[in-house]
Amino acid sequence: MTENGKAFTGSPLFANRCAGVLLHPTSLPSSAGFSSGDLGKEAYHFVNFLADAGFTIWQMLPTGPTHGDLSPYQSLSAHAGNPDLISLDALVERGWIAADDPGLHSKERSERQAARQRAEKRFFASTQHDSQLHQQYQEFCQANATWLNDFALFLSLREHFHRKPWNEWPLEFVQRDTTSLNEAREQFAEQIQFYCFEQFVFFQQWQDLRSYARKKGIYFFGDMPIFVAHDSADVWAEQQSFRLDDQGNPLTVAGVPPDYFSEFGQHWGNPHYDWERMEADGFQWWLARLRSQLNLFDLIRVDHFRGFEAFWEIPGKVKDARQGRWVKAPGKALLAACFKEYHSLPLVAENLGVITDEVEALRQDFSLPGMLVLQFGFDGNAENPHLPHRHSLLDVIYTGTHDNDTTVGWYQSLSQTSRKQIDEYFFHAQDTMPWLLIKAAFASVSRMAIVPMQDLLELSSEHRMNMPGTTDKNWTWRFSWDQVPENLAVKVHKLLALYGRLAK
Template identity: 50%
Template sequence: MTSGTKDDLLSNRRAGVLLHPTCLPGPWGVLGASARTFVDFMAESGLSIWQTLPLGPTHPDLSPYQSLSAHAGNPHFIDLSELMEEGLLTDQELVQPAPETRTQLLTLAAGRFFNNQGKGQNGFDQGGYQHFRETNGYWLDDFCLFCGIRELQASPGWLQWPESLRDRDTGTLRAFVDQNQTRLARIRFEQFLFHYQWQALRDYARSSGVLLFGDIPIFVAHDSADVWANRHLFKLDHQGQPTVVAGVPPDYFSPDGQHWGNPLYNWEAMALEGYRWWLERLESQRHLFDLIRIDHFRGLQAYWEIPSATPEPRYGYWVPGPGDHFLEACFNRFPDLPLVAENLGIIGDDVEELRKRFRLPGMTVMQFGFDGSPNNPHLLHNHRSGDLVYTGTHDNDTTLGWYQSLDDHTRQYVNAYLGDSGETMPWPVIEAAFRSVCSLAIVPMQDFMGLGTEARFNTPGTVVNNWVWQLDWNLCRKGLSKIIAESAQRHGRSS
């Protein structure tokens, strides 16, 4: 459950950090000591919000916005070394000269768990497993089936599976379950283990005054358990191919627009089911996070639909989204739903009016403010107290890299606006964000570390060198946590 509504969480000025768990160092996974070390750093720094990207298992491109599931956790986050304490793995098995793969080690641990060879501590036992399985049955069984089949198919994409598997023939699926009990049990165990370790981390974070802030991509990957198991809720043809796909027209991030390729929802079918699939998705995320951002919020008002036959973004067109009807269903089901709207890009008055009707905080980004217009909403003097301010997002260059890439005129404008020479960049931008009237200021960890373009996490519209940056504590300047804490305290944001 969440620890309060968004109004409760943002009633005080707070500072936070943006860092995806994949960035954390950890040879056996990150949800154990590595994540706790980061929480300790946050607490020492006066930071009370840890924002991540989506946590789901990814495709080979590693994008957390194209996950295999809208509900599942990424098993690569699981810290295998924690399983030694549970009696399910030994240190020799982790450090042997020719170590087994993560899947082999998890299979070994799962076998021991189901044979009651573990210590059964703190709910990590058969009772806890059965409770997890029962409360997550609305997505877990389909996900395990999807991943189990995927592991055994030469072509992992479900469109290329044999027709009886692609189309979920009941007899074929029943036979697959009967023949793959061990495999499916291991996949279920992985999800139980992920959620157990995540909840332990969440408890640890709360005890340190740190809250967790998650991210929901508005669309899901075509090659996902969600689309495979719910084809009627998406705009697909009779073979499962998308008839139209998601993207955006030209904007700040991409002058040619972006072709995301995600299948689009059949919102009429969604509405007929009372938006069941979406409400279940929100339920999953409420059990993981204290705040939740909806990425590409403007897609609820209207979304960019690109015909599959003409896949260039410029051939797309705006289609009305479910808007008020959908959000009313969400808040009727979850009155305390702690949503934040990502309202970046091409945003019209209609999108902002929708956001404000439901009192959702929006986003401002310091890097977007310097186009020369004093009316730019991202400039410090135009910020609003209920919103969030970022130095940059996961899609931006680092603030130092951004600053160094500016032309001389814009760089001088930035310096003049901030009243600084720019020699200590990115700290003038961080200080400005902390000074903002926005309730919550979020800074990517790369900016706190003062890193340049080499530490950029993602470049929209490209497919290489994304999502791979790793945090190296040795690159942090001496006393960084103290420097951050003093700045947070100076601007009334200290936790």
């Protein structure tokens, strides 16, 4: 397959027409009563639903450990898994948690962490007479030592210092004094072991689920934020790779100028990379980050891809995103290094928002599929790239994303003029929303179409996942199986067959 005259060297998932569902694992039903889904039996149930409906792709948001605001885009680590996704029921089956453990049915994160701590004690007791299990744990720790050791120490210190950001810790820890760090590793050895255990369990459960999904013909589509959180193990451990002062404070931070989602722009607060230093060592930090993602996913969305061409730089002490400026980034050199290391790199570029010709040229230089969102198409401009007649083979088509309103909510908010345009564009079709847009996504010429679970369930605005530029009531949506119509899988399967999107 070629795109713009270039051979496509990315994911084989684009070799045929296919479709998928966007649902973060935290949005799965929780059989244990916790306020978040996990990697347990409901995740397997969801894989079965995807397979029965004829889907091929399960797209997720970033799966790293979150801060208190639960945003998966501001993670404590670019490599680690979110321990909240660990299935406690699965730990009961392994005999590491008692069947009547109080954490099993608690909605409190602290109670569930306490249950995992009890599981850790039983786990290490069992490794004393199970050499194979002990070896698996040791091999995991050794294989991931380049990030795991710093991550476990970071969490231990963060708890010790009352969860303050690392740049507010005592200076010897901010500046990573070797003697102080070695003493801390001894002082917090038990906590460090617990955090390593959590990661071992997360990755074990993840790979079990991924293996099951693969047997069902389902592939995992992940999401890699271009920036990392300032208060993260990554920035603390690799300060030389970021633009920071001697106290660990960001000299400049990331965000975006005013756009479709926010009239005042967005101030994300992520520290910017020291691109010159990263380029000097061949972008080793990025190669390691991609290695971790490739161990989790079959396809990876690069969030805010345009930041590889130019990024919005806001002075570190300024809170108004409008006071930023565009600064060029070495995206071509970075992507060349990444594709040299990983020849068939399965990336998708998130190229939404105000995208320049230079950004699109960078994407096309590496034949990266981009994203198109049907909700963005109906502004009265026949040249709008989000309209179906403008799609190409290597676009990934969405009805909406995690940042959009649900399709029902979006349609209800439209003016009569916009509704009339949609009606005329789709030949006065009798389908109601969201199915009109879902069918348009499936019918698109593009090889891959993704539909948020909220749209499949015909849900309204109160079920949206995120409202960009806000901090309240985001990232907490979950569905329940009683919201799923009994014939939904059959209905979708027929549509995917009609539009040639069933697995070959």
